[in-house]
Amino acid sequence: MTILNRDAFLNKLAERLGRPRMREEIQKPEWDQARLVPPEDRKGCEEWVERLEKQAQLNRTTFFRIPADFLPEAVWKMIKKAGAKTVITWDDVRWNEYGLDPALNAKLEEHRIRLQQWCDEQAAESISLAEQAMIGITFSDLALAESATVMLLNGRGKGRSVSLLPHKYIAIIPRSTIVPRLTHATREIRRRIEKGELLPSCINFISGPSNSADIEMNLVVGVHGPVEVTYIVVDDR
Amino acid sequence: MPIKIGQDPFFKRVESGINDRQMQKAVSSAQERFQKRRREATEELGNWEEWRKWGEAIRAHTMRYLDYYLEQLSENVSKAGGHVFFARTAAEANEYIIRVIKSKQATRVVKSKSMMTEEISLNKALEEAGCEVLETDLAEFILQADDHDPPSHIVVPSLHKDREKIREIFARLGYQGSAVPEEMTRFARNYLRKKFLSAEIGITGCNFAVAESGSVVLVTNEGNARLCTTLPKTQITVMGMERLVPTWEELDVLVTLLCRSAVGQKLTTYVTGLTGPRREGEGDGPEEFHLVILDNGRSNILGTEFQSILHCIRCAACINVCPVYRHIGGHAYGSIYPGPVGAVLTPLLAGYDEYKELPYASSLCAACTEVCPVRIPLHELLIEHRRKIAEDEKKAPPGERLAMKGFRLAATSPKLYRLASKAASIMAKPLTEEAKLKTGFGPLKPWLETRDFPAPEQETFREWFQKRRKKGENS
Amino acid sequence: MRVSLFVTCLTDVFFPEVGKAVVEILERLGCEVDFPETQTCCGQPAYNSGYHLETKEVAEHMIETFEPAEYIVTPSGSCAAMFHEYEQLFSGQPDLQARARALANRTYEFTQFLTEILQVDDLGAELHATATYHPSCHMNRLLGVTEAPYRLLENVKGLKLIPLPHAHDCCGFGGTFSVKMNAISSRMVDEKAQHIEETRAGLLIGADCSCLMNIGGRLSRLGKPVKVMHIAQVLNHLRQRGDEKDAD
Numbered sequence: 019m020t021i022l023n024r025d026a027f028l029n030k031l032a033e034r035l036g037r038p039r040m041r042e043e044i045q046k047p048e049w050d051q052a053r054l055v056p057p058e059d060r061k062g063c064e065e066w067v068e069r070l071e072k073q074a075q076l077n078r079t080t081f082f083r084i085p086a087d088f089l090p091e092a093v094w095k096m097i098k099k100a101g102a103k104t105v106i107t108w109d110d111v112r113w114n115e116y117g118l119d120p121a122l123n124a125k126l127e128e129h130r131i132r133l134q135q136w137c138d139e140q141a142a143e144s145i146s147l148a149e150q151a152m153i154g155i156t157f158s159d160l161a162l163a164e165s166a167t168v169m170l171l172n173g174r175g176k177g178r179s180v181s182l183l184p185h186k187y188i189a190i191i192p193r194s195t196i197v198p199r200l201t202h203a204t205r206e207i208r209r210r211i212e213k214g215e216l217l218p219s220c221i222n223f224i225s226g227p228s229n230s231a232d233i234e235m236n237l238v239v240g241v242h243g244p245v246e247v248t249y250i251v252v253d254d255r
Numbered sequence: 256m257p258i259k260i261g262q263d264p265f266f267k268r269v270e271s272g273i274n275d276r277q278m279q280k281a282v283s284s285a286q287e288r289f290q291k292r293r294r295e296a297t298e299e300l301g302n303w304e305e306w307r308k309w310g311e312a313i314r315a316h317t318m319r320y321l322d323y324y325l326e327q328l329s330e331n332v333s334k335a336g337g338h339v340f341f342a343r344t345a346a347e348a349n350e351y352i353i354r355v356i357k358s359k360q361a362t363r364v365v366k367s368k369s370m371m372t373e374e375i376s377l378n379k380a381l382e383e384a385g386c387e388v389l390e391t392d393l394a395e396f397i398l399q400a401d402d403h404d405p406p407s408h409i410v411v412p413s414l415h416k417d418r419e420k421i422r423e424i425f426a427r428l429g430y431q432g433s434a435v436p437e438e439m440t441r442f443a444r445n446y447l448r449k450k451f452l453s454a455e456i457g458i459t460g461c462n463f464a465v466a467e468s469g470s471v472v473l474v475t476n477e478g479n480a481r482l483c484t485t486l487p488k489t490q491i492t493v494m495g496m497e498r499l500v501p502t503w504e505e506l507d508v509l510v511t512l513l514c515r516s517a518v519g520q521k522l523t524t525y526v527t528g529l530t531g532p533r534r535e536g537e538g539d540g541p542e543e544f545h546l547v548i549l550d551n552g553r554s555n556i557l558g559t560e561f562q563s564i565l566h567c568i569r570c571a572a573c574i575n576v577c578p579v580y581r582h583i584g585g586h587a588y589g590s591i592y593p594g595p596v597g598a599v600l601t602p603l604l605a606g607y608d609e610y611k612e613l614p615y616a617s618s619l620c621a622a623c624t625e626v627c628p629v630r631i632p633l634h635e636l637l638i639e640h641r642r643k644i645a646e647d648e649k650k651a652p653p654g655e656r657l658a659m660k661g662f663r664l665a666a667t668s669p670k671l672y673r674l675a676s677k678a679a680s681i682m683a684k685p686l687t688e689e690a691k692l693k694t695g696f697g698p699l700k701p702w703l704e705t706r707d708f709p710a711p712e713q714e715t716f717r718e719w720f721q722k723r724r725k726k727g728e729n730s
Numbered sequence: 731m732r733v734s735l736f737v738t739c740l741t742d743v744f745f746p747e748v749g750k751a752v753v754e755i756l757e758r759l760g761c762e763v764d765f766p767e768t769q770t771c772c773g774q775p776a777y778n779s780g781y782h783l784e785t786k787e788v789a790e791h792m793i794e795t796f797e798p799a800e801y802i803v804t805p806s807g808s809c810a811a812m813f814h815e816y817e818q819l820f821s822g823q824p825d826l827q828a829r830a831r832a833l834a835n836r837t838y839e840f841t842q843f844l845t846e847i848l849q850v851d852d853l854g855a856e857l858h859a860t861a862t863y864h865p866s867c868h869m870n871r872l873l874g875v876t877e878a879p880y881r882l883l884e885n886v887k888g889l890k891l892i893p894l895p896h897a898h899d900c901c902g903f904g905g906t907f908s909v910k911m912n913a914i915s916s917r918m919v920d921e922k923a924q925h926i927e928e929t930r931a932g933l934l935i936g937a938d939c940s941c942l943m944n945i946g947g948r949l950s951r952l953g954k955p956v957k958v959m960h961i962a963q964v965l966n967h968l969r970q971r972g973d974e975k976d977a978d
Contacts (some may be wrong), residue, residue: 021329021339021341022339023340023343024341027341027496030550031321031325034555035319046502047312049309050309051305051306054302073521136538138537145486145538149448149452167522167526172540177537177539178481182485200510200522205504207503211502216335216530218530219529220540221529222526222527223525224525225520225521225525228476228525229476229524230477232392232411233418234436235411236436238436238440240441241476241479242444243478266913270913273914273917578900578918578921582914582921615907617907618900618902618907618908619867620900621868621872622867638777638778640780641779642780642781646782651780662784666770666771666788668770669769672771676743700909702908705951706944706951707947707948707950707951708947709947711743711744712744712746712747714746716741716743716745716749716750717765719750720765
């Protein structure tokens with residue numbers, strides 16, 4: 019792809035910095051302060067689950083924790099309670115792995131609630147359905163306890179719109195994906211880069227419902243993104 | 256709009272700020288909340304001073320090798336399928352952006368908050384080119400609807416407006432509801448949602464770009480930046496050239512510092528990392544991605560004593576503690592960058608001719624320096640500005656120059672100094688009532704408008720000390 | 731212990747009683763106090779206004795003046811902080827820079843000296859008053875002296891200290907700022923005066939004459955019945971001789 023005007027631009031910077039352009043590879047320093055965050059992430063330990071729950075409440079996010087076997091039933095209850103007519107989800111193998119298909123799918127069909135999987139081939143229709151859907155559901159790829167954040171790796175079958183356009187967003191968090199904080203997520207991302215992988219085109223870190231304090235510093239929940247957010251932590255299968 | 260806002264001269268702007276009680280009330284209560292949240296969030300994290308030092312070290316390292324990291328960034332954006340345009344000036348940037356939009360035969364543009372695009376007057380340029388440009392950040396939306404009222408704060412641009420005023424503004428767009436923030440916010444949501452769905456171009460700013468992966472990271476709460484980068488077919492991101500980090504390791508540190516310092520959150524609701532346009536086979540996200548990297552005067556700061564102001568991550572913590580900002584408000588700075596950071600940055604980007612008063616609009620209390628998450632010595636940079644104005648540019652008032660020459664003379668000659676301090680007490684005598692000066696001249700005059708001044712004592716300390724010692728020697 | 735007093739220009743001319751209190755306290759604690767006659771001003775008015783060539787000359791003079799001193803003590807956090815600025819002022823002049831560093835290393839703000847070097851918290855003072863304390867910005871943020879004044883005041887018998895709301899807000903003095911940007915400065919000092927009034931204290935204590943001159947000047951203009959004292963005056967208010975030694 020095009021890169022325009024680069025040399026003149028960067029030459030000037032080098033000149034201002036009083037040296038020729040940097041051509042050889044820079045080794046960035048080993049930061050002393052890296053010790054502030056312990057290296058081990060103890061994924062999914064009880065402490066992180068509790069911290070995540072506590073912070074989720076502060077973030078105005080509804081929090082549930084359930085055994086994996088109860089997941090279809092729990093999601094069904096939420097959908098029913100919200101009175102949703104349309105639900106949109108990612109096209110995600112975990113939907114089957116966690117038994118949502120067939121258990122939940124059947125239930126929805128029975129009650130004539132439309133369950134739409136994100137479809138890249140019919141993106142316009144998917145976007146429009148996401149916009150009308152009461153609820154969007156995705157799995158989380160990693161969760162950060164400190165800030166009660168879910169990390170979503172968007173991509174094929176995993177549209178950005180699903181966690182963004184519906185009124186309500188539900189994130190299913192496999193317990194084993196909970197790490198202490200952002201540092202552990204960026205470390206995972208760096209491991210991908212070091213392996214030479216191209217990062218997903220969109221990585222979302224989501225910490226509750228969209229909000230704004232732009233009017234007199236009053237926190238209003240629900241601006242452009244979802245108005246309600248629910249986390250379901252499930253013990254892994 | 257460009258950096259400059261308003262046409263009035265500095266002291267006129269200060270006067271209207273100082274007399275705007277409604278604005279002061281809004282600012283003062285916002286500052287209090289911001290400060291409390293920031294304090295709590297930093298205490299909860301622990302080792303805050305260490306984190307600040309880490310942030311400072313990262314920023315200093317990145318600036319030292321800025322050309323290297325920008326080159327790496329551009330390579331990686333390109334590898335991910337994005338286009339990169341390096342723009343030296345506002346005009347170059349605007350021209351490129353318009354060219355991209357025209358090539359798509361598009362006219363409908365949605366924007367998320369970006370100070371950089373304010374700086375280059377992008378909206379005006381786009382409107383002149385026939386585009387419909389819509390600001391979608393709630394605060395920016397309010398300002399745009401209020402006939403393009405300029406921002407007064409870099410995180411909450413509409414900080415100076417209260418709910419009643421906002422209700423009036425929304426009424427012009429057809430809003431008929433109350434002044435309750437929730438209701439007005441719902442109105443904005445519905446109004447803007449329709450616009451998002453039909454927008455062709457999404458323009459965003461950039462909190463940080465990550466060189467190692469060519470990613471652009473947006474730190475937001477409302478979700479409008481996500482919409483701008485999910486629905487339109489083309490995404491254009493405009494970044495100041497200094498807003499990048501080497502790797503995701505440094506991103507973690509700076510995002511940690513930014514969210515806590517700006518809004519007292521551990522993370523904002525959305526932190527979005529975007530790497531290139533959507534990939535083959537993906538259904539949403541932009542088909543085309545352009546990154547515009549802007550200099551616009553920043554390179555002139557590199558390699559100078561002001562280089563550390565380029566470390567700024569635009570958290571506004573300095574603005575939120577500044578007592579001067581509290582009393583005069585953002586518009587008084589005459590710049591889209593108000594407060595301490597604005598008083599340092601604006602004269603560098605837009606020159607002393609227009610902005611030579613700004614560095615003096617500070618009591619040098621150093622509250623800004625104390626909270627800066629990347630340890631920019633803001634009050635020292637203000638002094639450095641004053642030095643430049645006085646010594647290099649020779650733009651200080653002649654009376655001041657004279658006074659300082661006199662000061663030097665007196666303060667290096669003990670004899671003259673003693674004489675001067677004695678003279679002060681003699682001269683002050685006729686002006687004195689009950690040991691307070693009530694009238695005065697020269698620099699005392701403005702002081703005495705609002706305050707009494709102590710009359711010098713008949714006996715200075717030094718005389719007392721000498722007398723006492725003599726007595727001691729005699730006895 | 732030999733202590734050289736840097737009294738500061740404001741104290742010398744306008745608040746000599748503060749200087750006297752410092753001398754008396756230090757002597758009582760067994761220090762031998764001398765007053766280097768050639769001392770003038772720390773140079774801050776020129777430095778903060780950007781006249782650094784002039785400041786350097788003043789700084790050099792002060793370095794020379796205090797070179798023989800073992801300890802330099804000053805009743806102003808702001809002026810003490812200014813001594814700490816000298817080193818970077820002489821960057822590129824290693825000789826002067828070393829002397830400036832040595833000067834800064836021997837310089838203490840008065841309450842800092844009492845608590846850190848003399849290691850005293852209780853000076854046997856007694857003052858029956860309801861007071862509030864304004865911490866000065868430079869002492870607090872630039873010099874990093876935050877706890878010392880409170881520790882010393884806590885031990886003053888009869889003194890009831892009310893916390894000052896927004897204590898860390900600047901009083902608006904800022905040297906030339908107070909005249910150059912008088913309108914802003916006035917608003918800031920007004921706000922400070924209001925916060926002081928909210929405490930209902932009858933006495934304002936501070937550790938920097940410049941801030942006290944500013945706040946006191948406003949309180950007096952507003953006709954507020956608040957007395958203003960430098961912390962040295964408070965600490966010199968002795969238990970047994972409390973009444974006759976009223977330093978105000």
